[in-house]
Amino acid sequence: MPSSPVSSNALLPALALLLKLAAAHDHHGDEIPEGEAISPDPIDGILWWHIFVMILSFGILFPVGMVLGIVRSRWHVPVQVVASVIAFMGWMLGHAHKGRQFAPNIHASFANVVMLILITQIGVGVYLKLHLERGFHGRIRKYFVLLHGICGKAMPVVSWVQMLFGGITALGFCRADHLGQCLAHFIMGSSFIGYGIVMCIMLLVGQEWLRKTNRSQEFWDSGVIAAWGCINTFTEHRWGHEWAHNDIQHTSMGVIWWCAGLLGLWLSRGKNGEPKRNIIPGLVILLTGYAMSAHPQHLPLSTMVHTIFGYTLMGAGLARIIEVCFILDDQPALGEPKAFQHLAPYLLFSSGFIFMCATEEQMAMVSTAGIDHVSYLLVIYSVAFLMYLCTFLEAPLAFSITLNNSFVA
Structure with missing residues (x-):
C-alpha cells in the first residue's frame, strides 16, 4: 500500500496491464482426454513457482500483514506492499505456464474474487495513506477504514480456500x-x-x-x-x-x-x-x-x-x-x-x-x-x-x- 500519490498513480497502470494480460490469456485444453479434468502432462517449473510464490504471499505474508495492521505497526504497509507485489507476480506466472492443462475449474474462477478483494484492499489502503480527512473525505473515511479492515481480515480465509482449490485443480480431483x-x-x-x-x-x-x-x-x-x-x-x-x-x-x-x-x-x-x-x-x-x-x-x-x-x-x-x-x-x-x-x-x-x-x-x-x-x-x-x-x-x-x-x- 504505497504512501504517496505518485506511487499510487504508478500502481494503477500496472494493475490495468495485469488485467489486460489476464483477459488476453487462454489456457488451451486440446490435450485433455475426454471426460478428464487435467491433461497427462507434468507440472512445469513455472507452475511450481506460481504455487510457491502464492503460498508465500497469501499463506504467510498477508496474514502477517493483517496482524501488523491490527496492532497499527509501521511495518504493516511495507509487508503488505511486498506481499501484493509477490501476489501479482504469482498471478502472472499462473497465466504463463506450459505443461499440464486444466479444464474450466473453480480455482481459476475464484481467482477473480481473490484479486478483486486484493485490489480493493490496495486501493482503499492508498486512499487512507493520503490522509484526506476534511469535508466529504472526513465523512466517508470511517467507511473506508471499515472496508479496509474487512478485506484484510477476510484475506487469510479467502486465501486458504483458494489454495485448497489450487491443490484440487492441480490434481483434477473433486468432480462429478x-x-x-x-x-x-x-x-x-x-x-x-x-x-x-x-x-x-x-x-x-x-x-x-x-x-x-x-x-x-x-x-x-x-x-x-x-x-x-x-x-x-x-x-x-x-x-x-x-x-x-x-x-x-x-x-x-x-x-x-x-x-x-x-x-x-x-x-x-x-x-x-x-x-x-x-x-x-x-x-x-x-x-x-x-x-x-x-x-x-x-x-x-x-x-x-x-x-x-x-x-x-x-x-x-x-x-x-x-x-x-x-x-x-x-x-x-x-x-x-x-x-x-x-x-x-x-x-x-x-x-x-x-x-x-x-x-x-x-x-x-x-x-x-x-x-x-x-x-x-x-x-x-x-x-x-x-x-x-x-x-x-x-x-x-x-x-x-x-x-x-x-x-x-
Missing part, C-alpha cells in the same frame, strides 16, 4: 460423484484447523477479550458446536432418497453436536451468571473422533488413515478435558500457557490435515503409489507442526508489538 465427499472432508478438516487456531489465539491474547464478554470459552465453543450440528443434521442426507449407512452416521453426529452444544451453553453459566468452564466441547470432539475411527472405507489404506484421524481427534478431545479439569482446575487460562495446553490445539491441527488428505481420490492415488499409511501420516503430522509454528509466530508477534511502542506507528 466425488464432489460431495470432497466438500465434507475439506470443510470439516478446515473447521478443525480453524478451531485449533482459535485455541492458540485464546491461549496467548484472548483471555482479556473473554473477561470483557463475561463468558467462558466453552460458551462460544458450545454455540458454534450447536449451530454446526444443526447444519449437519439437515445436510448430510439427500432428503427424498434412500438412507445409506454413511448418511445415518453423519446425521447422528450432527444430532449429538447440537444436543451437546445446547448443554454446553447452559453449563457455561454459573448460579449467579458468572462464566464457568465445562468439558462439553472436549467431550463432543472425543465422541466425534470415536465415530470417525470406525468409519467404513473401501481401501485398507483409507481405513487406517481414517482410524488414525479418529484417534487423533479423540486425543484432542481428551487433552481438552484434562486441561480444563486438571491443568487449569476449572479456572480461566491466565499468563504464559502451560506445556500441556499446546497438545489439544496441535492435535486439532493434525486431525484437520489428516481428514483433508483422506478423500477417496487421494487415498486411491497414494495407494497406487505404494506409500504406506505410516509414511503418509508422518508427512501430514509434519505439516501440522509447521502450521502450528506459523500460527504461534504470528499471534505472539501481535502481542509483542503491542507492548513495544518503538514498533508501533
